[in-house]
Amino acid sequence: MKLNCSLFSALLFGLFFQQTINAQGCVAIRHFSCSMGNELESNLLGKGDFQVGMNYRYFKSFRHFKxxxxxxxxxxxxxxVINYSHSWDFSLNYGLTDRLYAGITIPTVLNERSSLYEHGREERHKTFSRGLADIRLGVGYWLFDPVDHVNGNLALGLGLKLPTGNYNATDVFYNVGPEGSPQVRPVDQSIQPGDGGFGFTADFQFYQAISTNLFVYGGGFYLFNPKETNGIRTFRETLSPILENESVMSVPDQFALRIGLGYSLSQNFSASLGARFEGVPVEDVLGGSGGFRRPGNVLSIDPGISYMKNNFSINLNVPVAVRRNRPQSVTDLETQIATGEPRNGDAAFADYLINLGISYRIGGGKSISEIEPESNLQFD
Structure with missing residues (x-):
């Protein structure tokens, strides 16, 4: 059966552009997308092609889990505890060749956090953070020539995360200073724009056509953060002496995986339905795992719809959480051993998040949409 190339390429670009793997809106998981900006973007760029994009994300986390x-x-x-998170990822990708691509992502955030326990447990107050987050740079490579393998391909990538975001953002906390006075302190780790560490990422992405308008997609990344702590005080030890080992912030790893199906509804519209699993591990792969972190992971059902016309695409995805988990952290276990009492901290998660992506391609070379339908587009 011959693949309709224009429909398939529209589906690829429309679906993959928006699919940045972002945290599902969990206090445990800070906003992050991979080094290529929209990490699960197809990145099927011809030599000399540019693609500029913006991805907006919103969530409200408030459901607590142990x-x-x-x-x-x-x-x-x-x-x-209620977190409202808004983030904007501005990305630029460039086709170095038809198979090798590079990109930069410049993220910005606006966060609000409302709680009782951080303000003397008597009154609910809000803290805020905003500004530039951690910039990412990356490269990727398609293992097969996209011209000859329109029906399916696999790309591998590497990236670098720079500590450009403020990891010591502060605000006023009430009823916690001398004689119950207000005091300026670092805001909670979950709304800090940066984490204070140099990191690097490894990622992959793939797609495979199943029929004329249907294909399977997937991908993921792992962020390695070798730095153990960033030296920023949490003030958690003031809540209880047993939290002394959580007095400074950790610089944790992060990961995400996605898989799903995409279907072309028309020449311009496509839809997708997938699953995503993402989170912060209990321990880092490289370096120490001390300091305060809220490990957690989320399994979500991820429906989406996209529109593409010529070089412009717009996409909307609304992942809905179906399983949320806040496992025992390293410091929880240390406290449990020291006190002989069970210890497992909690974290607040969102029910859903909103991802909205917009992209525009500036052609400098041959892109997949220009490949003739007769070029090796037969299914076995």
């Missing part, structure tokens, strides 16, 4: 068990009393008692 392990996989929700703590509904936090909401009913009005003691939940």
């Amino acid at each position: 392990g996989t068990e929700e703590e509904p009393d936090r909401v009913s008692n009005n003691t939940e």
